[in-house]
Amino acid sequence: MKKVRFGIIGAGAVSDYHHVPGIRMDRRAELVAACDPNAELLEKRRNDWKIDRLYTNYEDIAQDPQVDAVIIATPNDTHHPIALACIAGGKHIMAEKPLGLNAQQSIEMYQAARDKGVKHMTAFTYRFAPSMRYLKHLVKSGMLGQPRHFRSQRFLDWPETSWGWRQYKARAGAGDLFDMTIHRIDLAMDLVGPLSAICGAVAQFCPRDKTTDGKSCPPSEVDDWSALIGRFESGAVGVWEGSTVMKGYHHNGFGHEWAEVNGDEASAVYRLQEPNVILVGKTGETMRPLEVPKEYLVIEGSPRNPNEGVPSTVFRYDLVYELVSAIVEDRPALPGFDHGAQAQIVADAVLRSNETGEWVKLDLNVD
Numbered sequence: 001m002k003k004v005r006f007g008i009i010g011a012g013a014v015s016d017y018h019h020v021p022g023i024r025m026d027r028r029a030e031l032v033a034a035c036d037p038n039a040e041l042l043e044k045r046r047n048d049w050k051i052d053r054l055y056t057n058y059e060d061i062a063q064d065p066q067v068d069a070v071i072i073a074t075p076n077d078t079h080h081p082i083a084l085a086c087i088a089g090g091k092h093i094m095a096e097k098p099l100g101l102n103a104q105q106s107i108e109m110y111q112a113a114r115d116k117g118v119k120h121m122t123a124f125t126y127r128f129a130p131s132m133r134y135l136k137h138l139v140k141s142g143m144l145g146q147p148r149h150f151r152s153q154r155f156l157d158w159p160e161t162s163w164g165w166r167q168y169k170a171r172a173g174a175g176d177l178f179d180m181t182i183h184r185i186d187l188a189m190d191l192v193g194p195l196s197a198i199c200g201a202v203a204q205f206c207p208r209d210k211t212t213d214g215k216s217c218p219p220s221e222v223d224d225w226s227a228l229i230g231r232f233e234s235g236a237v238g239v240w241e242g243s244t245v246m247k248g249y250h251h252n253g254f255g256h257e258w259a260e261v262n263g264d265e266a267s268a269v270y271r272l273q274e275p276n277v278i279l280v281g282k283t284g285e286t287m288r289p290l291e292v293p294k295e296y297l298v299i300e301g302s303p304r305n306p307n308e309g310v311p312s313t314v315f316r317y318d319l320v321y322e323l324v325s326a327i328v329e330d331r332p333a334l335p336g337f338d339h340g341a342q343a344q345i346v347a348d349a350v351l352r353s354n355e356t357g358e359w360v361k362l363d364l365n366v367d
Helices: 013-025 039-049 058-062 076-088 103-116 130-140 176-192 311-329 337-356
Strands: 004-009 029-035 053-055 069-072 092-095 120-122 147-155 195-203 225-232 237-243 256-263 266-271 277-282 288-291
Touching (some): 004 311, 029 058, 039 053, 053 058, 130 277, 225 337
Parallel strands (some): 029 053, 092 120, 147 237
């Protein structure tokens, strides 16, 4: 079988940490090219990744006939033009979140991929965590009863120095809301269904006007805390809170994550710190830890050995397996650009709510 030939656009740590290992372990895929404006970094990746096709201009990789699929892991403001160029070049595509600087860009990306007929995927990593996959099974199978409530916390204890491009609206769009909370918006809708209305707020506590080596830089323009309350079309409700400056929540760099669904019969909890263990409790009981069943430790067919590596890291490799499977099997990849666009519609609504102090009704139609 002909292998799916990948090009990576954005040769930084996210690609090296998440995506390259995923490509390497899938025998149906191979990494053949990389693109980054930093020529020095590209030369490093030539040796690190054992590739020869190197580009500093994304238009060139978009038109390379030796590349079948691309992964976009670049600053947020570049996702939209890069994706449209690669879609026009007929490339299947996975992009990091948020898809664009706003919902309109994300919708355009989805519609372009849909109309071109290429496979498209949003890198909502935490959908692939074993306990999250099992939590979805518990919800969809009715084992929790009727879902009533979703709760999410994502707390990180990060330095209060400069975030680089991530702290400027023109490049990032928003801070914690677009970087972290948007993942949990997607998780909630995947578990409980579409949201119908939202209210929320963002705040900034850190000026981030110093670099890590003490040099002055323009201060941050984005949030480092976000919170929202939502109503689902089903009648369920949800609350989310995220922050990058929660002291004492380091957890070996992974931070604290808690995502919970409360049904009318039972509750269940996913935690990033222990992604292979779920907390479950029925009415009248106290929630207790249970090992995630073997069949939920990896997505079906994945060659990844769930007993190898750091549990909070290795499930991320399954994203590439899902995209390759969608290409080989000629089916939609999940989560698609449509899911990324819907999550960004909600995140944009949080910013509007923060400005107006009012609830925002949601229209999640992206077609």
